[in-house]
Each structure stands twice: as structure tokens, then as C-alpha cells.
Amino acid sequence: xxxxxxxxxxxxxxxxxxxxxxxxxxxxxxxxxxxxxxxxxxxxxxxxxxxxxxxxxxxxxxxxxxxxxxxxxxxxxxxxxxxxxxxxxxxxxxxxxxxxxxxxxxxxxxxxxxxxxxxxxxxxxxxxxxxxxxxxxxxxxxxxxxxxxxxxxxxxxxxxxxxxxxxxxxxxxxxxxxxxxxxxxxxxxxxxxxxxxxxxxxxxxxxxxxxxxxxxxxxxxxxxxxxxxxxxxxxxxxxxxxxxxxxxxxxxxxxxxxxxxxxxxxxxxx
Numbered sequence: 239x240x241x242x243x244x245x246x247x248x249x250x251x252x253x254x255x256x257x258x259x260x261x262x263x264x265x266x267x268x269x270x271x272x273x274x275x276x277x278x279x280x281x282x283x284x285x286x287x288x289x290x291x292x293x294x295x296x297x298x299x300x301x302x303x304x305x306x307x308x309x310x311x312x313x314x315x316x317x318x319x320x321x322x323x324x325x326x327x328x329x330x331x332x333x334x335x336x337x338x339x340x341x342x343x344x345x346x347x348x349x350x351x352x353x354x355x356x357x358x359x360x361x362x363x364x365x366x367x368x369x370x371x372x373x374x375x376x377x378x379x380x381x382x383x384x385x386x387x388x389x390x391x392x393x394x395x396x397x398x399x400x401x402x403x404x405x406x407x408x409x410x411x412x413x414x415x416x417x418x419x420x421x422x423x424x425x426x427x428x429x430x431x432x433x434x435x436x437x438x439x440x441x442x443x444x445x446x447x448x449x450x451x452x453x454x455x456x457x458x459x460x461x462x463x464x465x466x467x468x469x470x471x472x473x474x475x476x477x478x479x480x481x482x483x484x485x486x487x488x489x490x491x492x493x494x495x496x497x498x499x500x501x502x503x504x505x506x507x508x
Contacts, residue, residue: 240278240303240326247330256281256288260345267292274298278329282306283349283416287484290339290348293502301329301505308418308485311349314428315413315506324508332505338428339498340412347483348502350416350423351495355386355407355438357480361487375417383447388440392476395469404440410472410495411435414456416485424456425466432468433497439463471496 244251252270257263271293278301279289285306293300303325304312312318315337316328340347352360356379363378391405402408409416411423411434426434438449441463452458459466472495479491 239322240280240329243326243330249330251278256285260288260291263288263292271296276301278303280305283308283310283485286311286348287486290484290502291346294339294346294498295500296502299334299503299505301332303329308416310415310418310485311413313415313419315504328505328508330505332508334503335506336429336501337504338412338431338433339500339502340410340433340495341498342410342481342483342488342493342495345483345488346498347412348428349413349484350409350411350426351493352416352422352482353408353410353474353479353491353493354389354391354405355382356409356417356422357407357482357487357490358382358386360482360485361480364485364487375420379417379450380447383450384443389479390476391437391474391479393472393474395472397467397469400437400472402437402439406438406440406446407436408438408474409436420453421456422453423466424459425468431497432470433472433495434468435466435472437465439465 254267276298277293277296279286280303283306302312304316309318342351359379359382388404388406391402391408393400409422411426412428414421414424414426416422423434423436436459449458449461458464474491474493476491481488481491481493
């Protein structure tokens with residue numbers, strides 16, 4: 239349908255596919271970037287993560303058609319369940335809006351960076367694709383809640399210091415969802431000029447399970463062991479905490495996380 243739409247409008251196009259490694263995709267794509275006026279990304283959060291890193295200096299409009307298993311950024315930016323025709327029309331003809339982009343060390347992200355528990359979880363399940371991503375993520379997370387122990391966490395932001403003796407997870411987000419619909423950082427907004435965070439202190443398994451049960455609605459932030467806030471940059475000084483960016487495992491802390499200097503222009507509505 240997309241090719242038919244482009245042909246109908248007389249648009250020329252070139253198809254690029256993502257690669258297992260971001261570096262391989264960059265080698266193939268970067269030299270052609272200046273020859274394009276627009277880009278359309280088709281895929282899930284992993285594909286979008288690669289695209290954000292490939293389109294860092296792109297000033298044209300970007301269309302996005304969510305076609306993965308989780309589609310967490312699509313859930314936030316476009317809404318899900320609207321039908322393929324709507325997504326194609328929006329991707330090709332929609333009005334673009336500015337979208338913030340985050341950066342963790344040398345990697346760009348559009349959705350979130352998870353440190354600690356969820357970084358370790360992504361490292362464990364990163365090779366397991368599923369047609370039931372919510373169930374896969376949830377079951378794996380529940381199992382890990384019984385074994386993962388909170389660790390000391392130290393960081394400095396432009397708003398002040400953050401210290402946590404038993405940090406279960408620290409999530410920096412540009413948009414509210416990850417893990418196929420979990421509203422981990424409900425106050426995150428990719429158009430407000432800030433990065434938002436949720437910090438969860440390690441507690442008893444009963445308390446963690448109760449908090450986890452509320453995470454899809456975002457009401458877990460009312461718990462006393464959950465703190466939230468915003469900043470423009472943060473330096474995580476604690477070593478050896480696993481991290482993911484947009485659901486892709488990226489190694490361990492320390493890390494510098496900030497808003498990227500350039501925004502992307504992504505079509506959002508017809």
C-alpha cells in the first residue's frame with residue numbers, strides 16, 4: 239500500500255533495511271543521507287532506534303509506520319489500532335512536529351534509557367522475539383523481581399544530585415511507554431524540552447509486585463518508594479549497572495544522558 243501511495247503521488251524512493259548492528263547500518267546509509275528530502279520508517283521500536291541514530295543530522299520530515307511487536311513510541315506519538323491506511327496517509331502526507339531526541343553516551347534514543355533492573359532484563363531477553371511481547375516482558379520481569387537486588391545509585395543532574403542506596407531501576411524517558419505498553423514514566427513528553435525520570439527503590443517482593451501491577455496505568459508513581467522528576471542532563475557515576483536504550487542493550491554505566499542538540503521532525507497528524 240505504501241509503494242502504491244508513493245507511486246500515485248509521483249514520489250521516487252529508495253528502500254533501506256536495518257542491520258543487526260547499528261554500525262553496519264551506518265556504513266550503508268550515511269553516505270546517501272544528503273540526497274533525500276523525506277524519510278519513512280517502517281517497523282517497531284528497534285527499527286526506530288536505528289533510524290533515529292541514522293537520521294541524526296536529517297532536517298527533512300520523517301514519517302513513521304509502527305509495524306513491530308511493541309510499538310511503544312508509536313503508541314505515544316500516533317496512537318495504536320488506527321489501521322494501516324491511517325498510518326500510511328500520516329507518514330506520507332501528515333503534518334510534522336518537532337520531537338526531542340535523547341543521547342546516552344554516543345547513542346541516540348527516542349523513547350527511554352533503563353538502568354539497573356530493566357537493563358539486566360533486556361540483556362536477558364534481547365534475543366527473544368515474541369508475538370506476545372507484553373506477556374514475554376511481564377513474565378520475564380516477574381521472574382527477575384525475585385532475584386534481582388537493588389544497588390547503590392549515584393548521579394548528578396542540572397537540577398541537583400540523586401542518591402539511592404538500593405535502586406531497583408532508574409528510567410530516563412523521552413516518552414512514557416516501553417516494554418510493550420508499560421507506562422513507566424507517565425509524565426514524559428517528547429515535546430517539552432526535558433527528559434523525565436522514574437526511580438524505584440528496592441523493597442520487599444510483595445511491594446514490588448504491587449507496584450508492577452500498576453505500571454500499565456502509570457499509577458505506580460504514587461508509591462512511597464517511587465520518585466520522579468525532570469532534567470536536561472544527568473551524569474550517572476555508579477559503575478557496572480546494565481543499561482538499555484529503546485529496548486536495545488547498550489552496556490553498563492557510567493553514563494552521560496542528555497537531550498540531543500538537534501530535534502527530529504516527525505509527521506504526527508493528518
